[in-house]
Amino acid sequence: MTSPIMSESEVRAAVEREMPGVRADLERLVRIPGIAFEGFDHSHVERSAEAVAELLRGCGLDVDIVRSGGQPAVIGRRAAPPGAPTVLLYAHHDVQPVGDRSLWESDPFEPVERDGRLYARGAADDKAGIMAHVAALRAYGDALPVGVVLFIEGEEEYGSDSLEQLLIDHRDEITSDVIVIADSGNWDIGVPALTTSLRGVVNCFVEVRTLDHAVHSGMFGGAVPDALTALVRLLATLHDDAGSVAVEGLVAREGATVDYPEDRIRAEAGLAEGVQFIGTGRITDRLWTKPAVAVLGIDAPPTGEAPNALVPAAKAKLSIRLAPGDDPKRAYAAVRAHLEKHAPWGAQVTVSLEHDGNPCVIDASGPMFDAARSAFRAAWDGTDPVDVGIGGSIPFIATFQEMFPQAAILVTGVEDPHARAHGPNESLHLGEFARVCLAEALLLGNVAAAGV
Incomplete structure (x- = not known):
């Protein structure tokens, strides 16, 4: 027999009791600049892993820091009471680089509260995810009704x-x-969600070469093509006049039913006045179930240092988001073939893969999804959660689906449309964070009650 499960009112009181300490520990975590990208000091990632391990040990878990040729992950375990299910709680402790610090209104690694939001790199993505797990464990203490x-x-x-x-x-x-x-x-803000589909991703580089060395732009311009102009023309072929992706062979789907008003996305994205949307069809389809191509960066002479010379080679980094149902390897081949086919003026084009990841679709039905929706509804005071797609990518979810086909996978989170994850001035809505913590604690109780 399992232990008695705490009542909803008891869980609410326990989470409220723990929130001051949870926030203090979140602020300590975000002060650690744990960036796993090449060229950064990875000792901070080690510090971050140690800090997470300490938090989990404080919740009574057996903890190991593990790695397999990459950066350290933390695994904490606590056995289930007899007859109770076990729940795996995932988050990540590494963060994105901060980019141009001049665009931040405060130090990205010194948390600051403004207007009910906590600003810092990683405050939302994803150190708040870690602390939502910790909050739920602290709320139950020794009365945890499931294994974790x-x-x-x-x-x-x-x-x-x-x-x-x-x-x-x-x-x-x-x-x-x-x-x-x-x-x-x-x-x-005020409306919870379960994520049921995510796009895949292909990140790649395309390099264009027209010369073996730079030459005088006046002496040779007009007859000899420069690589930067050739690259710009090549990149322009990736979209049609409406802004839809023009690469043959990429999967595009329809079917997203959530209403996403254009004025809302314009405000949330910060779309400049007069700028139009790209693509065709419903906004949600364009964001969730159709491919997208973005140019993330270009290697070429900076304007302040550019000589009057034709550029011999130029390189761009592309991010291609893939609709659910597409295959990253096949999609990369299609993009590469498109770029090679459309090389302007016979320019030499080289395409190389950085990384890719699978899209996924989740069947959000069954007792565990019912348990999650019930927990969300309670935490958001009667507001039903929305099933949504996500235009971004979490490729490892497909890996979890493949490796653990018997498990119900619930994709949740702490971000809201104003969180600016990955960008300057990332922030966490503190009121929503408290609801997320409560929802997760209630979810563990509901999972225990539902059994397996």
Whole structure:
């Protein structure tokens, strides 16, 4: 027999009691600049893993810091009471680089509260996800009604290259009945969501070469093409006049039913006055179930240092988001073929893959999804959660689906449309964070009551 499950009112009181300490620990975590990208000081990622391990040990978990050729992940375990299910709680402790610090209104690694939001890199993505798990564990204390495995990754923002091997190496330790992935977001402030589909991703580089060395732009311009102009023309072929992706062979789907008003997305994206949307069809289809191509950066002479010379070579980084149902390897081949086919003026084009990841679709039905919706409804005072797609990518979810087909996978999160994850002035809505913490604590109780 399992232990008695705390009542909803008891859970509410316990979470409220723990929130001041949870916030203080969140602020300590975000002060650690744990960036797993190449060229950054990875000792901070080590510090971040140690800090997470300390938090989990404080919740009574058996904890190990593990790695498989990449950055450190943290695994914490606490056995289930007799007859109770086990829940895997995922988050990641690494963060994105901050980019141009002049665009931040405050130090990105010194948390600051403004107007009910906590500003710092990682405040929303995804150190608040870690602390939502910790909040739920602290609320129950010794009365935790389920077994838990916490898997806190250390290189999600850098592509999760070693995650699959970590899952293989520790499969027996982390096998669970339910998997909660706290790395997504809610539909709006005051409206919770379950994420049921995510696009895949292909990141690649395209380099264009027209010369073996730079030459005088006046002496040779007009007859000899420069690589930067050729690259710009090549990149322009990736979209048609309406802004839809023009690469043959990429999957495009329809079917998203959530209403996403254009004025809302314009405000949330910060679309400049007069700028039009791109693509065709419903906004939600364009964001969730159709491909997208973005130019993330270009290697070429900076304007302040550019000589009057034709550029011999130029390089761009592309991000291609893939509709659910597409295959990253086939999609990369289609993009490469398109770029090679459309090389202007016979320019030499080289395409190389950086990384890719699978899209996924989740069947959000069954007793564990009912348990999640009930917990969300209670935490948001009667507001029903919305099933949403996400235009971004969490490729490892497909890996979890493949490795643990028996487990219900719940994709939740702490972000809201104003969180600005990955951008300057990332922030966490503190009121929504408290609801997320309560929802997760209630979810653990509901999962225990539902059984497996």
